[in-house]
Amino acid sequence: MAEEVIVAGWMDYDPKDRDRMLEHLVVLGHLTRQEEPGCLDYAMTADPGSEQRIRVYERWASEQALDEHFTTQHIKDFRAAVAGLTRVGVSLRAYTVASSRAMR
Template identity: 30%
Template sequence: MPVSNVTNIAFIRAKARQSEELGRRLLALVEPSRQEPGCINYDLHRSADDPDSWCVYENWRSAGDLAAHFALPHMQDFITRVPALVEGELDLRRFAMISTPAPWRF
């Protein structure tokens, strides 16, 4: 039986000389996003091959939780800064999780 969780993967390319600032802004989204109701995980990655290439991998309980995430002040503030930091458009890809999430092992 399918699980209703939603996965959002954002691929983001920094403008020239903006990668460190973009990374700082993206990292600032991690903790507040993890505290949101419905957030299963919210993780930031930087390419090992291209330091201007970033990826946010996030899982949410529902599409409604993800929509609420984008409406919150910390996300709205980031969205206003995107044109100065990001080359081109954000590449957002949404997936429906069909497996049961793996248990965390720490």
């Protein structure tokens, strides 16, 4: 079985652009979860402590599923739609999950 991959971190946008980016991310998240069986979770949310930060959390069934995500039409459409928005910072990391356990 392939090891799961988690992508986590943040992206900062010019405050005038953050809400527009979030609107596009809602559409992207819906399409990603609906159309990509390798996507186990996909959430981009506004950070309540910052007017520019978006928190990122993605969970993928495998590295291959994540790689395939970047070739989809909805990613291409998303990138074209947000090309004019100003990102001012980013910190994203991909983590390979060796094991996991349920929390109580």
